[in-house]
Amino acid sequence: MADTSREPAKVIQDDATDWVIRVDRGLSDEDQSALDAWLAADVRHQGAFARAQALWMESNRARIFRGSGKSESYSAGTDTPSRSRGASKRPMALAASFLLLILGATWGWQWWVAGRFSTSVGEIRRIALPDGSVVTLDTDSTIQVDYGKQGRIVKLSQGVALFDVAHDPHRPFIVEAGSLRVRAVGTSFIVRHLEEPSAEVTVTRGVVDVWQEVTVPEPSIRMKAGLRLAATKHTVGPPQSMTEEQISRATAWQNGIINLDGRFLEEAAEEFNRYNELKIHVDPSLARQSVVGRFSVNDPRSFTTAAAAMLGARVSIEGSELKLEPRVQ
């Protein structure tokens, strides 16, 4: 039964808030004992402290939406010379005036651009978006572009795409691939989303934030150029650094080239099959053999011929299938 001498909940909440900030600053031994005593004194203290800690810890995730249409309040602040966005103010102003010029010609795109782009098997397509960003779509890929007040949202429903993103801190550029989210500010990166629910992000220039959005956004992981990260439905792997070779291999498809540097034959065949109706079928006994070389994506015949020569195998054509089999002894 509550008695009237009980401490009001409001007071407890304010005390809890103060404690959270003190913990964030760092506690002396003395502070620590005081906090322990305070927590032990009342179960409500523990609850209020947990609640305040939760909000404190989670509030940095709101950064994902920094700049989503709330720009007035930044530029109005003359008292914030030290914030990092201050450094980029001048280029931003230039960009803004440029946008205004175009705005007259292409009525209102700035707020609303939407469309669906896709490539068929074997096609690689470069799409220039109205903000200056360029998307290169790999074979058999589909994106849905949705530029609105909330930001620039591109949904990669299937396939592989390379994004060269024009810098605009006011409107975040977010790629959605399954439940994976990648947010970019002036950068270049590749998202592979070949089959649900897995996706992979490779950053070739700049910095991106990656997070998973299943029911709620997870905390984001910051990725720099030269890093790759793979995700499944519920997990996001740690970013792995890539060698120069791996990066050039990851971007080679833009130029219609498949660069194999010791990949398994079955993986290489899978890669070619993404681009061609003529499918390569690899005999299981050869699947784990390694192959090297640079090949044109739309020339699976040259590849199979070269692979056969490398591995001492033979090639046969059956219908729309190129078969790689061990040479019969």
Place this chain on the structure above:
Amino acid sequence: MQNLSSDRARWLIANIMPLEPLLRSWLRRVKPAGLEVDDLIQEAYAKMAALPSVEHIAQPKPYLFQIVKSLILIHLRHSQVVPIESMAEIGDVELSIEEGSPERIFSGRQQLEHLMCVIDGLPSGCRQVFELRKFEDLSQREIAAKLGIAESTVEKQLARALRLLFQRFVDAPTRATPAAAGHKQSPIDRDAQDG
């Protein structure tokens, strides 16, 4: 319980905090004798922070209400007089939840967008310090050095920011515009400005 794991923090913010308005309105209707709504909410948070795991909780809403219901029963058992109607009303908890006021449970995205609006609406001084701490990841000491202010001022501003976030994001979870949030003067605003 002192160090809430980041997983638990996320779970509480995503699953429990959005249910607070619903829980409050239910508690105000049930009016458990002699018990304060906010006390019960704090106790419920203590319980949920202390759970060894929350993975088994598929449906946070009935779970939260069950916890609050058991807290009420414990309090009532300890009190001398147990009003019959209290027990009856509490028995109806499942029904009441379903017919409850329209839920304002935002999706994760909306929740964070709204939080960002509230942060944008913080008074400029405390917003700056808050953003340097949370978005730029500077320590309190580094912020003090960078802005040339005392560490105690940084601490005070952060505490003020967090209190305002509670008022505007949790306690009044309407989707305030940033302008409205910025102009609304709360008692804490005035306190801090006087200080």
